[in-house]
Amino acid sequence: MQTFTFQRVDDPAQAVRLASASTSAQQGASVRFIAGGTTLTDLMKLGVEQPGQLIDINHLPLADIRATPEGGLEIGALVRNSDLAQHEQVKRDYPVLSEALLSGASGQLRNMASTAGNLLQRTRCMYFRDNLSACNKREPGSGCAAIEGIHRSLAILGTSQHCIASNPSDMNVALVALDAQIRILGAAGERTVPATEFFLLPGTTPERENVLQPGDLVTHVVLPAPVSGAHSGYLKLRDRASYEFALASAAVVLHIEAGQVLDARVALGGVGTRPWRSAEAEHALIGATANEATWQAAASAALAHAQPLPGNAFKVELAKRCLAHALATVAKSA
Numbered sequence: 001m002q003t004f005t006f007q008r009v010d011d012p013a014q015a016v017r018l019a020s021a022s023t024s025a026q027q028g029a030s031v032r033f034i035a036g037g038t039t040l041t042d043l044m045k046l047g048v049e050q051p052g053q054l055i056d057i058n059h060l061p062l063a064d065i066r067a068t069p070e071g072g073l074e075i076g077a078l079v080r081n082s083d084l085a086q087h088e089q090v091k092r093d094y095p096v097l098s099e100a101l102l103s104g105a106s107g108q109l110r111n112m113a114s115t116a117g118n119l120l121q122r123t124r125c126m127y128f129r130d131n132l133s134a135c136n137k138r139e140p141g142s143g144c145a146a147i148e149g150i151h152r153s154l155a156i157l158g159t160s161q162h163c164i165a166s167n168p169s170d171m172n173v174a175l176v177a178l179d180a181q182i183r184i185l186g187a188a189g190e191r192t193v194p195a196t197e198f199f200l201l202p203g204t205t206p207e208r209e210n211v212l213q214p215g216d217l218v219t220h221v222v223l224p225a226p227v228s229g230a231h232s233g234y235l236k237l238r239d240r241a242s243y244e245f246a247l248a249s250a251a252v253v254l255h256i257e258a259g260q261v262l263d264a265r266v267a268l269g270g271v272g273t274r275p276w277r278s279a280e281a282e283h284a285l286i287g288a289t290a291n292e293a294t295w296q297a298a299a300s301a302a303l304a305h306a307q308p309l310p311g312n313a314f315k316v317e318l319a320k321r322c323l324a325h326a327l328a329t330v331a332k333s334a
């Protein structure tokens, strides 16, 4: 039996103080914030996460969605996925985010799942979730069983010889396409990091998935004002129509005028070790004529540097078709 302490907090600064103090006092013994608990408790039951201390953050005043003076939205870390997906302004100005959220998990899970919890969910790689397997992310230096093993659902972009685990979140794909910012409260104060820089590539340190330091609390996700005249959408391809993670997905924000692409933001899910913003696809789109040849060129550019393994080589073509179809669909609505 793995024992842990459980404390409830009602002030963000108190949460950070407690987490930071415990981290240094116990010399790295793990402290975890718990929000909806829909993924952390699973990982604790599997023995993958073994925190000595849980800090319940559900009573923090971080459950609101507010308009920012710049015309964007400030989303509290505890806003539930269902509430965010159904928020009128999100549906109107950021449909890609609403669609991405609604494509994830199930209604019951989305009612519990929080914005920060979704942001920080761990990979679904089966070797990471199995304590008996080699996994550099779970146990640095132990190896990567997935590379020689079953890797059908895993990443083809941003991989390293140490890790090919994919980031499983749908919401994160929309956030990187929307140029969201992540607001963090830590022992040294508050800081803001672009979503595109928040997630780290595995490289030689796959155990480090993001820029958070021990004790850091994510307080908000901030969306910039929507690009005037732009349309957006999310397409997710998976083995079954619901309650399933993406094999490939695409988040697309397009601004088209007089048949020309003026602006484009593109991100891919299910295929990257982090939510994958594609500068290559955007380069192929911006300034080009809005037609099928352009969508195909952008899709090819996005996957040009893919490094598939035998079991997930099919994802290259799947992701291309996913992106081309998402671009065509969003362009039609423009």
Ligand SMILES: Cc1cc2nc3c(=O)[nH]c(=O)nc-3n(C[C@H](O)[C@H](O)[C@H](O)COP(=O)(O)OP(=O)(O)OC[C@H]3O[C@@H](n4cnc5c(N)ncnc54)[C@H](O)[C@@H]3O)c2cc1C
Binding pocket: 032, 033, 034, 035, 036, 037, 038, 039, 040, 041, 042, 057, 077, 081, 103, 104, 105, 106, 109, 112, 113, 114, 115, 116, 117, 118, 119, 120, 121, 168, 169, 170, 171, 216, 217, 218, 219, 243, 244, 245, 246
């Ligand atoms: C069966 C199943 C199917 C699913 N399908 C999908 C899917 O198709 N697509 C998809 O995107 N997701 C899917 N999910 C994942 C689901 O979206 C996540 O479980 C959920 O979003 C996590 O949110 P939570 O609030 O429950 O997180 P928790 O479990 O409470 O926490 C998750 C992690 O975030 C940390 N954390 C939470 N809040 C903060 C904070 N404010 N600051 C710092 N750290 C914090 C915790 O310490 C923990 O490490 C699925 C989950 C399940 C169980």
